[in-house]
Amino acid sequence: MKVIVVVGARPNFMKAAPILRAIAVANEQGVPITPVLVHTGQHYDALMSDAFFTDLNLPAPDIHLGAGSGSHAVQTAEIMQGFERVLDRVRPDVVLVVGDVNSTVACALVTAKISFDAQGSRPLLGHVEAGLRSFDRAMPEECNRVVTDHLSDLLFVTEESGLRNLNNEGVSPNRVFFVGDTMIDSLLSCERAAGHSTILQRLGLATSSNGAAAHKQSYALLTLHRPANVDNRTIFLEILEGMCEMTATQAVIFPAHPRTQKMIQQHQLESYFNFQNGHGGRKRDAKEARLTVIDPLGYLDFLCLMKNASLVVTDSGGIQEETTCLGVPCVTVRENTERPVTLTKGTNIIGGTQRDTIRTAIRQQQENQSHCRSFPELWDGKAGSRIVEILLKQWRLHSAVPPAELLTGSTSSSLES
Ligand code: UD1
Numbered sequence: 001m002k003v004i005v006v007v008g009a010r011p012n013f014m015k016a017a018p019i020l021r022a023i024a025v026a027n028e029q030g031v032p033i034t035p036v037l038v039h040t041g042q043h044y045d046a047l048m049s050d051a052f053f054t055d056l057n058l059p060a061p062d063i064h065l066g067a068g069s070g071s072h073a074v075q076t077a078e079i080m081q082g083f084e085r086v087l088d089r090v091r092p093d094v095v096l097v098v099g100d101v102n103s104t105v106a107c108a109l110v111t112a113k114i115s116f117d118a119q120g121s122r123p124l125l126g127h128v129e130a131g132l133r134s135f136d137r138a139m140p141e142e143c144n145r146v147v148t149d150h151l152s153d154l155l156f157v158t159e160e161s162g163l164r165n166l167n168n169e170g171v172s173p174n175r176v177f178f179v180g181d182t183m184i185d186s187l188l189s190c191e192r193a194a195g196h197s198t199i200l201q202r203l204g205l206a207t208s209s210n211g212a213a214a215h216k217q218s219y220a221l222l223t224l225h226r227p228a229n230v231d232n233r234t235i236f237l238e239i240l241e242g243m244c245e246m247t248a249t250q251a252v253i254f255p256a257h258p259r260t261q262k263m264i265q266q267h268q269l270e271s272y273f274n275f276q277n278g279h280g281g282r283k284r285d286a287k288e289a290r291l292t293v294i295d296p297l298g299y300l301d302f303l304c305l306m307k308n309a310s311l312v313v314t315d316s317g318g319i320q321e322e323t324t325c326l327g328v329p330c331v332t333v334r335e336n337t338e339r340p341v342t343l344t345k346g347t348n349i350i351g352g353t354q355r356d357t358i359r360t361a362i363r364q365q366q367e368n369q370s371h372c373r374s375f376p377e378l379w380d381g382k383a384g385s386r387i388v389e390i391l392l393k394q395w396r397l398h399s400a401v402p403p404a405e406l407l408t409g410s411t412s413s414s415l416e417s
Pocket of ligand 1 (some may be wrong): 010011042043044045046048049069070075100101102103140141163225229257258259
């Protein structure tokens, strides 16, 4: 079985790594699976991509499409053209896409429409992290999720809400598999290594004694990258104002996405920050501005920073899940989440995007000291191996199924797990 695994943007790398590891384990046990890692190049900066290959022990991509940035249409089209050539050349049995970024939907579209022969043979398409819904179609990721799910033959679901959403949308349950969360597989397998990170010392948040961190300073962590939050000056300002009460009493570390760093300058919001990023910027007295911008971090440094933070404020999806498992309180600066299990079982609350709602959410989290680590159903570090097991089984079953019947549900008995 030849499996293409697609990655493109930062949050894809930790979701794909456990699948590649599970394939390697299967190989060691004599199961013949050939993985082909395709990097679309959606994220290309060393800090947004290369660092993750090192930290997650990912093999170098077999194929790099070099797509880069652009409008949604340009980026998606660029990836589609490159990926179609890859499929024609590699002829995989299975294509696995992960998450909800433009690379995910672009490669799903190509796979669903390709035809290798007159019978319309094409690879099986699997979507890892299927079924999540924010019900907010203004989010590009929501469009990507819906389209990818409805094109996929095999839908790998991370949380119970995903099963409900797919059922409500009429997706045949025979295509849906509740497997857990590969992002949490990565967290669990890298936690020990992250404990050796020196990021706290490098940022002056802890002194080091005999290699162990001592005298830790309390700090909060901020991440913001969504265009809806940072491209709009009014909303960006609301978020910063909503955090002012906290920044008056506590250091806040802000590893900023390249887009966000550009926007800080474009919106002339520099006075809110102390810059410790590689691109210079105005260095301010840390007492004057306790919100410190640093460059994006690698996986292990970020995991260490997140685990030791007193609070995380974020607009990321994955961080809501990671803070839940780490037992760190999280305030999501969005109006919704596609990951409701982090609200019901985890440490996350919705803070909205207005200064008052954000301030209230932060206070609520600061007052609630009862957070502990929480692992929603099947978030047990084994999602990657479950996916590989199901792929093998489904591929064997599918070999006997005419391609035209894949998505119609007429194959329901043969696709049953
Ligand atoms: C993408 C995903 C988002 C994910 C985020 C994680 C989509 C629609 N969005 O958003 O879901 O949460 O990745 O980071 O796919 N840039 C660089 N260097 C890079 C990559 C990007 O400077 O390596 C800058 C470019 O100016 C680019 C901008 O960031 O135009 C946005 O990059 P893009 O890939 O379009 O989307 P993200 O905002 O990163």
